[in-house]
Amino acid sequence: MKIKNIIITFVSAIAILFSTSVVSFAKVVGDKIILGAAISLTGKYSSNGVHTQNGYNMAVDRINEMGGVKVGGKTYMFDIIYYDDESNPKRAAQLAERLISQDGVEFMLGPYSSGLTKAIAPVTEKYGVPMVEANGASRSLFTKGYKYLFAVLAPANLYLDVAIETAVALNGGKGVRIAQAFEQDAFSQDVRLGILDAAERTGSKIIIDDKLPKELNDMAATLAKVKAVKPDVLVVSGHTKGALTAIRQIAEMKVDVPMLAMTHCDAAKLSKQHGKNSQYALCASQWHKTLTYKDDFFKDGMTYAADFEKLFGYDPPYQSAESSAALLVFKDAFERANTFDQKKVRDALAATNMQTFYGNIKFAEGGQNVDKPMVLFQVMCDDAGKCENKVVAPLKWASAELIHPIPKWSER
């Protein structure tokens, strides 16, 4: 029965391993404020996860360079502990627990996507850890009564209803026929709810209402239906993969539709990857570099975009911009609270009312940002085939006029 000895040795080995790995770095060590974040570095959200991480990193460097955070007469620098949540909610919840109870993190930054934020929020809430998140837009996040969750972005149901309203206005105020396809995830389903609301409000009819799988690489079935019934508006939402798949297959199948409204065009670098094929696509965005908001750290959108491009080699999608803004919100709240007490920092966050290069930030009771409208841009290409995203709505920031209806493929 010596085998049992081996098992005993084995159990004690685990015990030793666990006990030696209990290293706790507190949230504020020396002159460092350590924030925790679980980010999708691998898995289906990995490209957006990296946009998020780049946004965080850029803001951390900038704030640190410009003098850090001043609390109680002392200067502190930001630092972030990252883990990879593998785009998996189960992993994300575990990591939040780990960041808080093992790494001793007392302030958190959000992950990428609503689903993952939904998994993390109960954990941060339980421990009373303030979390400023920049990438969880699902409306249900803000109706659960969370006290420690703050989102710098507008809720998901507002993403595309501007598009529907625009379509209705262009149709002389009469309802339009909508075809829609949404990925089976928390964010896209919320965008769908927004469209349903908008359709009801404007008397529009939904004639195709499809669900797309999570591993999204084909939506030909939906597009075949679209070709057959000829709706006025086609709405597609499914993160980066959804946008890429839609454009690829619409071009392949030469689907003619007067208006194509989507999300995540900039994160998918549509205009770069698909060039002229992506022309006329209408995209909901939390932010665009041409907006005229200002702050002391990044100056304005154009400067931010230029600095970002210098660092990472691509034009910043809004996911990066809002992530950078999250750090500005934290800095502002720490300085106003003038302490690292979690409750007081939470109260300071709740009282946030500021302008950043990304937009105005002011939190409602539920934690969502109510002071920042969504913008719509359209992919527009010049004759040389160089494509750019131009803001077309709301009119206050529009830098180009909406092209409607989209010319037929045969005329392009």
Add this chain to the structure above:
Amino acid sequence: MNKNIILYGAILIFGIAAPFIFPAFKVQLSILCILIILAITWNVQGGEMGYNTFGNILFYGLGMYLCASVQVGMFFPLGEWTEGGGEKTFVHTPAQFFQGFAVGLAVAAVVPAIIAGLIGYSILGLRGHYFAICTLGLGVAAGEISGGIEIIGAGQGFTTPPFPNVDRLEARGEFFYFCSFIVLVLTFLAVKAIYSTRFKLVLNAIRDNEDKAEAMGIQTMKYKIIGWMISAFFCGLAGGIMGGLVGYIDSTDVAFDGREMGVFMVLMAILGGKGTLWGPVIGATLFHIFKEGFWTFFLGWQYVALGVLIVVIVIYFPEGIMGWLREKYPERFGEVVDEADRKAQVTLK
């Protein structure tokens, strides 16, 4: 037998004391218990019966959804709870939470077992690769179907009831740890008890040569179905607890997570040594420790590291750790070895 009692006592005491010795690791320890349960139950089919199933994830996911649905549905309208926007917020009182969870777990255990019986009746006639591929489809199909059912949240996911506000911050972690630990102990004892009866011999006979077993007059179908139902029972329980622990159920990423959990349970059993009682336990423990380690030290490369580990396992420990030990120290497994014969074999090599 004395040594046995000491060993089990030691493990039991360690299990009970663990969350207090390592308070920061409660969640990892709970997940470890769940992983061990999944590995042990997979081993009943994959190891003892020789039916490599990828379908056990179905029962795990079912258990998860059922437990949460019952827990909510007993006190509030389920449809309103999961409704897309989540406009309405209901709060469970502590009594409601625990009652709901207990009933939920019971349902999460029984229903998957019944379903295993029904499915088993129709597909356990398949053998070898055909069975494996068929069960692979089960998990995938379940994930897609549940992602379309509005009442359990569909693509939005299902937020399980938050743990009630009791004064202690540690209560939630301890509650779920002890739930999973108790279920682990029950699973282990149940499987150990089964393995000491004729049942195990029948399963082994099916593995070694099903036709001969049938020719011997054994109703193999009956045993296969019962074996699968037992696995489903405990998989369902594990799923129910995991749902509460994670707090958020997503159809393909958390519940019917065939890509991760579904594959991990196979890996763990193989790593430890399939067809043994302790193999899955050791395999799951080592696997969990490796995984957590890779996660911390190879950020972004953890799957590469895990892949290397799997390759190493397959090359150097094809029979798992228990198999390797058995080959090295056969006498410790109660096998009688003729020393001269062994030496002769060794020199031959």
